[in-house]
Amino acid sequence: MxxxxxxxxxxxxxxxxxxxxxxxxxxxxxxxxxxxxxxxxxxxxxxxxxxxxxxxxxxxxxxxxxxxxxxxxxxxxxxxxxxxxxxxxxxxxxxxxxxxxxxxxxxxxxxxxxxxPATGHSEGVTVAVLTTDARGRDPRHTAAIRDAVVEGLRDGTLVAPHHRTRTAGVALVGGGPGDPDLITVRGRRLLAEADVVIADRLGPRDLLAELPPHVEVIDAAKIPYGRFMAQEAINNALIEHAEQGKAVVRLKGGDPFVFGRGMEEAQALAEAGIPCTVVPGISSSISVPGAAGIPVTHRGVAHEFTVVSGHVAPDDERSLVDWPSLAKLTGTLVILMGVDKIGKIAEALVAHGRSPETPVALVQEGTTAAQRRVDATLGTVAETVVAQEVKPPAVIVVGEVVGVGPHGTA
Missing domain, CATH: 3.40.50.720 (NAD(P)-binding Rossmann-like Domain)
Known part of the structure; x- marks a missing residue:
């Protein structure tokens, strides 16, 4: 035998x-x-x-x-x-x-x-590896081959062409906070299979360089106070390419449904009768503070954390945030898209009861090679942002957890 x-x-x-x-x-x-x-x-x-x-x-x-x-x-x-x-x-x-x-x-x-056999699974495919020579059976070798094949299928580095007709549709993919290794394996696989990628500025840009030459990449960057692609134009582009029978990936930073306008795009696709798949992503509201050594919760320090958008100032009539109530909370406050409004946000929090000595950390370009952390307090954060030239994208963390590190006191 x-x-x-x-x-x-x-x-x-x-x-x-x-x-x-x-x-x-x-x-x-x-x-x-x-x-x-x-x-x-x-x-x-x-x-x-x-x-x-x-x-x-x-x-x-x-x-x-x-x-x-x-x-x-x-x-x-x-x-x-x-x-x-x-x-x-x-x-x-x-x-x-x-x-x-x-x-x-x-x-x-x-x-x-x-x-x-050493087996693994990826999207409906089972990979089974057997050693052909009984005299040289090495379970570790077969397991290593299995792992390499499955990982390649999952992250898109090993792609087998589809020979059957694919159903046209759009995948709203959360790309994570910026580090290309922090996209989900499903998101990376869908990118590798895409015909068209409509990408945000905050998505993992390094992944675009890995796309095959035939993939059309559309820049949907929305740069504050600069050039941007209107949301209606993005919706139309998604629908147009999907109706042409193409596999479309809408690559977004963080998670599609955390201040990412993903539901607006999903609704537009539903109205047009286009199938839509949502691939959740790692939200920067948690991952970026973590990458900077800040836990959003910590035993004995913070039992809750709240995530808010800071793109509208507290005194703006368009604001939907209850800043007086937020000021009364004792937990962690995470503010996204709030760099240019942090001065007014800090004033509102202090005016409604939060101590001006409350620690604040601003983490710019979190999880990327350009990441940097700037610390301040609610009383000094406005001037610190100017002095340190903090630019978006940056995640702002307010609360005592800012002082809790690997050797924290709490």
Missing amino acids: AEHPAYPVGLRLTGRRVVVLGGGQVAQRRLPALLAAGADIRLVSPDATPSVEAMADAGEITWERRPYEEGDLADAWYALIATSDTAANAAASAEAERHRVWCVRSDDADRATAWT
Whole structure:
């Protein structure tokens, strides 16, 4: 048997009996995939790990609390032998051979009739890797190959062309706070499959350089007090390209629904009958303070945090923020898009009861190579922003958590 490679095949186990002998770590690792395959699982073992026992308690598997006995494999389609009793493993393997039951052995792969491949999953695709030479089986090598293929599929560095017709649509992808490594794996994969990318200035710009030459990139940057692409024009561009049957990605900074106008775009697409997928992103309101060493909550310091938009000043009639109520909170206040309004925001907070000594941190270009942190207080932040030439994008954190670092006092 060792002279020939294994024949790869996918087993359809839904409703079919699978017998697992042994309730230890091997069973704990293998059972979830067997459950996902819909197998009717019968576990035979005197004991089991807590996780395996929990599966039995939940009714996911049938557990017979005893050692292996002759006849346990009679009705099985597939068997996993993983006990610590070598003699029992050999007897069960022999029974499997007599009943023509494909059998995996954790203690002696060469005496098994089946091998478990290193498997991984990505968007409806299962990757299974087997060593072809039985004499040179190296589980770590096959696992490494599996990991490389799955990671490539997930992050878009390994892309297989779609030969079937794709459904036209738009993906609203949250690109995260700026570091290209902080986009979700699904977002990165959709970028790799896109025909058109409509990108914000605050999206992870480095990812655009990785796109194939045929991908059309549309700059939807909205630069404060400068050139910008009107929202209506963005909506129209999304609809126009999707109606041409193209895969469109709207790449946004942070999360599409955290001050990203993602719902406006989703509504416009719905009105036009265009399918829309929302891919959440890591919001800068949490990730940027974290990258600068600031936790938005901390035991004994802050039991809540509030995220507000600062693009409209407190004294502006368009403001929807209840600044007097925010001033009375004792937790953390995170302000986005508020660099040029921070002076008036600080005045409002102090006027309604927040101490002028309250710590403030401004984190500019968070998570990128240009990140920098500037500290102040509510009483000094207006002049500090000018003196330190703090520019957007910057996340502003107000509260005692600003003083809590790796060696904090709280």
